Amino acid sequence: MRQLSPRLTTSVLLAALVAGCAPGHDYDTFIGCRSDSECDEDEVCFIDGCGNPGKDIVVEVVPNPKAGLHAQDFRVDDLRSQQNIELLDPATLQGQVLVQGESSTSGYPASVTLRMTGESLLIPGVRRYHESTFVPQNGGYSLPVASGHYSVTLLATNSEQPPLTSTRDVQPGRAVSLDFLLPDTSKLVRLSGAVVDQAGKPMDVDMEVQALDDQLRPLSQRVLATRLAEGKFTLALPPSAAQRDTVILQVLPTSAASLVPQKLFTVSPRPDRQQTLSMGDYGEPVRFLGRVLNRTGQPVPHASVYLAGGVSGGGQYRSQTVLTDENGRFELLTLPSGPSSSMTLSVIPPSGSSAGYTQRYVNVPRVSVTETQDVVCQERMKVRGSLLKPSDSEPAAGVRVVAEPIEELPGWPRPTVSVEAPRPTDDQGNFELALDPGRYRFDFIPTEDLPIVSRIVLVRPEEDEPSVEPLELTTFTLSKGRRVTGQVNFNGGRMARVSAPYASIRFFRVVEVEGKPSPLLLAQTLTDQNGNYSTTLPAR
The missing domain is CATH 2.60.40 (Immunoglobulin-like)
Incomplete structure (x- = not known):
């Protein structure tokens, strides 16, 4: 009998793990299976459980953005060892920018800026962004873009024209129409006034x-x-x-x-x-001084520090960010806090520090200089684990371990940057890194001819009584790999049938993690000068 059913959903697994853990850190936070041996003969252990390594694959290809050849995404129903990729013509967003007149509409004759923000249609969370400033030709425009779902905003150079926003889905090889009609300036609603002090x-x-x-x-x-x-x-x-x-x-x-x-x-x-x-009476600037220490009383250098919160007069203020010096000291300029509110002092130690993200509520009085009590940072949680080669018996040495934040925990800010273990796994396959509370995707990146493998790890905040014990993760086994090769070509539509040299290729597996569509990066590579590529993906 298997240790875990491959068909258990990750939400059920997470509920079981959380419900069964007592205070402290003696619980396993890996979600899903831990080895291919738990799966059927034709399945591999993925982040969401056991699955077919040739299914649920999406490929993103970015040929050459500087030449107007942006990202195209494709589903792969059955991944083969020889997987050629046929690119479609560049996708475009096109249409007219018109302006209403007293009796008719005409092409807008001045400069406009078009901003497009969105994400891939097939790979959740993979962001897309385009911005272009141009003068419509006889009111018309045509812009090459990546495939994706977009919010599109048009801003005219004439600040009297209000912004216009719409949404569009852009498929590879498609020309998508989007027209903009700017209103007659004589019919705009104008608000005038002045910004004054108290x-x-x-x-x-x-x-x-x-x-x-x-x-x-x-x-x-x-x-x-x-x-x-x-x-x-x-x-x-x-x-x-x-x-x-x-x-x-x-x-x-x-x-x-x-x-x-x-x-x-x-x-x-x-x-x-x-x-x-x-703007009200928000007070005069205050020099705010302090010192940041770790739990042992040692200074924390190069930590980012800023203040934010309500001020008198009903406004909100956020100071500029400063760094602590080698003695952990900082000085920043701020406004005083409001009479019935506090400001939040945020301290973010640098990556690699054992000191963790810390917030403190402070009152900033209306004085020229004030110094706060020492800020003692809580410790980041040490997370330890070990990796085995696909044989399930030999340790996997030299593997890079990267923790990518994917979600914040209630009451905690979302970690902002990925954290890589300071050194690859040792000869025994062991790794260690220190993390702030949050939910992370751990990416295990071997140097051998093995595929990238990912897992979800939940790092909880410390209890009221701090524990010095690290979070020990259950030993995990890497997957076997297979070489996938192929050529990337344009399919000969409006463009000649040619190869795509030096194109970026990323292979994803899109699955449900805790009820949310989530992309798992399986491999990334570049084509050579002839459009050929070779990479390693999971296999049984």
Whole structure:
């Protein structure tokens, strides 16, 4: 009988693991199987359990973005040892940018910026981004893009024109149409006003103002409210804004270094009303000093430190980030905290430090200089484990171990960067790395001719009584590999049938992890000058 059923869902496995663990760190956080030996003869142990290594495969190919040949994604129903890839013609987004006139519409004659943000249609979480500034030719445009699902925003150079946003799915080889109709400027709703300080005088720094709807989506472009213009501004909103009872005006400094908060104002969109936006009495700058130590009282150098929170007058402020020196000391400039609120002091030690992410609530008084008590960081959890070769008996030495954060835990921020073990697995296959609380994907990257293997690891925060014991993971066995070779060609549509030299290729397995579609990177490689490639993928 197998130790684990290959058909158990990861959510059931996780529930069983969490429900069965007592305080401390004596629980196994690997989700799914741990060895191919737990699977049927034609299956491999993946992150979501046992599965067919030739199924659920998606290939991403990026031929040459500089030449307008962007990413194309393809499903592979049955992966073969000789797997040629036929690329389609470049996908394009095309259409017209028109502007309404008093009696007719015409092509917009000035410069516009098109921003596209989204992700792959087939590989969840793989981001796509394009931005292009151009002048439509007789109102028309055509842009090569990667395949994906996009939110598309058009910004006219004329700041009186409000932004226009739409969504589109772009398939490989397809030309997708998207037209934009800019409104007649004579019918726009205009909001005018001034940004002032608590005394009703213009701000001594340049500010920006933008109108938002109740979901904080832009209704206007950002416009300047400068010192030279005495803080005055005029916003142009679409004609539909006249039907709204209120809109939100966001005011923020143009420079992150300005010691001025940002603030939201709810106002009526009536064009006949001048809006006076007072930033309130948010106080004078404060030099905030402190020191960061680890649990043993040693300084933590090169840690990132910043303050954020509410200030007097109803605004929000976030200081610039500073680094601690070799003695763990830091100094930053901030605004004082509001009378009924605290600010959050965040400390992020560098990767490789045993000290972990720490937050502290502090009151910043209205004085010129203040020093906080020493910030003692909690320890990052040491995570240890060992790897075996596919034989299930020999240790796997020289394997890189990378922890990629995939989700935050309740009450904790999401870890922001991947963490690699300071050294590959030793001669006994052992590895160790220190992590902040969160859910991670561990990628095991062998140097031998073996495939990348991934697992999910849950790193819990420490209990009230800190434990010095590391999190010990159950020994895990790598998978066997098989060579997959092939050639990447354009299929001879609008482009000549030629090979794709130096194209980037990534193989993913897309599965359900805890009820969410998740991509697992199986291999990545480049084609040679003739468009040929060779890589290693899991096999039984």
